[in-house]
Amino acid sequence: RTPFSEHYETVATLSYLRDAGMLIALDDFCTGHSSFKYIQQFAVDFLKIDKSFTHKYIKDDISRAIVNCIIGLAHKLNIKLIAEGIETERQAMEMTKQGVHYQQGYLYSFPVSEEHFMSEKFISRLT
Numbered sequence: 001r002t003p004f005s006e007h008y009e010t011v012a013t014l015s016y017l018r019d020a021g022m023l024i025a026l027d028d029f030c031t032g033h034s035s036f037k038y039i040q041q042f043a044v045d046f047l048k049i050d051k052s053f054t055h056k057y058i059k060d061d062i063s064r065a066i067v068n069c070i071i072g073l074a075h076k077l078n079i080k081l082i083a084e085g086i087e088t089e090r091q092a093m094e095m096t097k098q099g100v101h102y103q104q105g106y107l108y109s110f111p112v113s114e115e116h117f118m119s120e121k122f123i124s125r126l127t
Contacts, residue, residue, distance in 0.1 A: 029070060039079075
């Protein structure tokens, strides 16, 4: 991965994608190169809360405080949230209780091939 830049090309590309009807998600928020300045620079529809925070949410006060701050910020800015790395019912319940809109992780599915994803059996499991 390469970090976003403040160049006009990035803003123009994201604007083009948004105008085409695509939604923009900021992945791994608050880790690595994904920081608060990108919320200012780019109109994002989703913040993805990194597994490194959600995985420790129940047992670690610092991780819980970070996740709760991200949730509060997203709610104030009307940005939808996706919690990554959800592996247990308890984690899922806590994220839902805190107002996280979407979740992903092994609780729901392990990674699957495109063929499996498009199969009737897999699709029926999702509905």
